[in-house]
Each structure stands twice: as structure tokens, then as C-alpha cells.
Amino acid sequence: METPSQTAVEPVVQTDLATAVQQVLAASNEPLTVSKIRSQLPSPLRGISVEELGEFLKRQAAANVLVQYPKYRSQQDRYWDRPMPIHVSWLVREVLQTGALGLSELRRKLPAYAITQVDAVLSEEVGRGNLYRHPRTGKRGGDRYGVRPADPKDYLRSELAELFLSMESLGFTQEQLREGALELLHEDEWSSTISQARESARAEAPPEGSAAASSSQEGEKPQTSQP
Secondary structure, X not given: OOOOOOOOOOOOOOOOHHHHHHHHHHOOOOOEXXXXXXXXXXXXXXXXXHHHHHHHHHHHHHOOOOEEEOOOOXXXXXXXOOOHHHHHHHHHHHHXXXXXXXXXXXXXXXXXXXXXXXXXXXXXXXXXXXXXXXXXXXXXXXXXXXXOOOOHHHHHHHHHHHHHHHHHOOOOOHHHHHHHHHHHHHOOOHHHHHHHHHHHHHHHOOOOOHHHHHHHHHHOOOOOOOO
């Protein structure tokens, strides 16, 4: 008589602390404090004290396994498995989700420890196509940055408002100006009108090099003959 086969029992694999920490940080999109890391550890490892875990994380950072981050809104150090530029890039994209900002505005919304790396991160992210450079609005200020390409309507809105206000002083009503603008844009000849304006602007522009030559001549002093 055959004996019943015994059910195979799969061995329980215990995760060591270093592996568990790496898994927690890999799943996070930002650096975590010691307490947050501890709260996300597997149950068997969660009994470690905050002090013991903090010392372990410091040793991991000293060995370049992890990256230690400055304190922020907490008295605890933070740790992550990715370097600072990646974190700053994430912070920048989060801030820009609400709309494009100039460099000075962007800096004001970032933590102090991230400000020194903003310029390099912006340049790299724009080059990769992850962020977009927007033209300045108005005569003051510099370029802006956004997570989406610049929308022409944002620039047309301010330019048209100034134009309509200027023409209103000539006696036209806002309704007349709006209807007239819509009719012009729907005309088949609008593209030729733009082409003519472009050619006219080119004709009025001074030839290349003439401005430099003029300034050079103005800077030269007249030579006088020596007695």
C-alpha cells in the first residue's frame, strides 16, 4: 500500500535589512525619513528602533550604497537610492505642474538645498525634452519653464488686449474689433497678409553688420596731424 505523498513546504525566505531598505526606497519617488523607512519595512524587521535604523542608514550612506539628504520639514535625516539631481528634477516638475514659471519664481518655491542645482537641472531637462522653455511675457523678466510646450494663446491674449485697447481710443467698440479680427483670420488672404508684413519687416531691418560697423565708426576718434 502506497503511503500518501507529503505536501511540500516552501521555505520562507527572510529578507535582510539592507535588501528591505533598498526595496522601500526603490518604490518611493522622494527621499524618506528614518521613521518612514521603518514603517514600510516588512513586519519581522519593523521591530528595529529608529536609532538603530538611523545608524544603519548612515553606514550605508558612508559606503555610497544610499544617499543622505538634508533635513526638510522634519528633525530626521532623509535617505534615498538616487542622487540629488534626480530629486531636484522631480521637485522642479512638481512645482511646474500648476503652470510655467520664471527662474526666480521657481527658486522661491523650492527648498533651499535644491536652489544651487536648479540651473543645471533645467538645462538638462530641457535638452532631454522633459521640460520646455517658454518665451518671456512682456518686456520684463526672462524665459519661463513648463512641463508642457508654450501655448500661443497665452501670448496672443495679452497682445490682443493691448491692441484692442489702443484701437478703442480710435472710436471702435470691443465687439466691432472682435468681429473684425475673426473675419480677418477666416479670410483666405490672411496668409498672404502675413507674408507681406514679414517681407516689409525684413526690408526695414538694417543689413547685417551695418549696426556693428556704425558703432565702430562712432567709437573711432578723428586723427589729427602732428605739428
